[in-house]
Amino acid sequence: MTELRRHPQQMTEADMDRLLEGGSVQRKPEFDQLGAHLRSVKSALEATPPADVRSAHLAQMAALLDRTRRPEAAPTRETLMSRIYDRTLGTFRRRAYALSTAMVIASGSMAAAGILPDPAQDALSDAAAKVGFSLPAGGEEDATADAPSADSLPEEASDVAVAVLSVIENRDDYANGHEFGQAVAAAAREANGSAGAGKPEDAGSQADGFKPADPGSRQGTGGSAGAGKPDGVGEGSGAGDAGEGAVPESAGPGTGTSAAEEGQSLRPGD
């Protein structure tokens, strides 16, 4: 209110516009001095830069304009074709590799079972022989002739071995290799399941192949749980005993181990 009393005339927006545009406010002489100050500020500051500065700026802009006018070399037809070729061939190569891998595995499996047509079986048998593998030749009537029979196995042979050999001996009962393979797998699975009742189907048993894994004995050993397993392969049973050291460094909280659930630190020193 003091200010308003000192300057009874208020400065309106129009007055401000006039002052800032370098004019003066009519019939309000109290703002004349302010207007003059603003004008002097403008005239003092507004100036073209010195000649040397101006030249430097213009040269800088000209250089940029020059670069703008000369766009980067457009890709040539050869470059474009090369890119397209690389892209499409890359995809094709990946697919071809996957297909040929699948074919090798399939034909290898069939050759091992001796169920390929004779010429193909002969060719694969010869090729395998050169690299040290033995596959049955095409003319052989019974590809499993040399295999031991289930009856001839020693007493200490596992149930799995006996079951699988029984299926192999009766391979003629199966219409094709696929059914035969499934029967072998089923026999092994069943025999293995009956031998290790209650054991979870884990990676360990598969890695052991036909050797009967005895999970019961593993569980019973307690402190030795996890021995022989690859690092970082978790197992539900015995994880509590395995403790912190069994958890890989990369495994963080929330990996589902009992240690985490119990609030224990998963890393030494945490």
Place this chain on the structure above:
Amino acid sequence: MSLGDRFPEIIQAARDSDDAAWGEIYMEFSAALFGYLRSRAYPEAEDLLGETFYQAVRDVGRFEGSESDFRAWLFTIARHRLIDQRRRSGRRPEQPVPVEDLVGTADSGDVEDEALARLSTDHALRLVATLSDDQQDVVMLRLMADLSIDEVARVLGKSPGAVKQLQRRALAALQREMSGSPVTPEAPATLSEET
């Protein structure tokens, strides 16, 4: 201080990387930009002006609008360069332009008149320097760039209402100072507030 009807043609030529068009743009707008930058960052004004035009050349393809829009766009770039420069140096300029470096002060040939004019200008610049940063921005953009309230608001990224308020307070503070009372940058602007 306007390209007027020729603006569309010049800006199109500028987009087409025409040297002459950019020379014309530089001569048209550099004085106001230089004045604004000198008032806000005196020692670095020349460098900042160069950076402003460099960026304008680089980005003109993205500009669309009238001449006044272009002016506001240039001042927006200048202000951004100013902010960047302050971030780099970690300080804000407090001192006004030394009066001996000013051009445009009275050059009447009369030594006494010139000395008085310089003193007056020096005083005016010191007064402006007492305003807050935002107030200085508003006053200098309106004064040097001839931008409207709305254009200043766009440059500063504020609402027109906020810019009006800053302008009101700034002029009130300057008026109070010239009336002899001490001025603080954040002093309330009782003069112009319509209560």
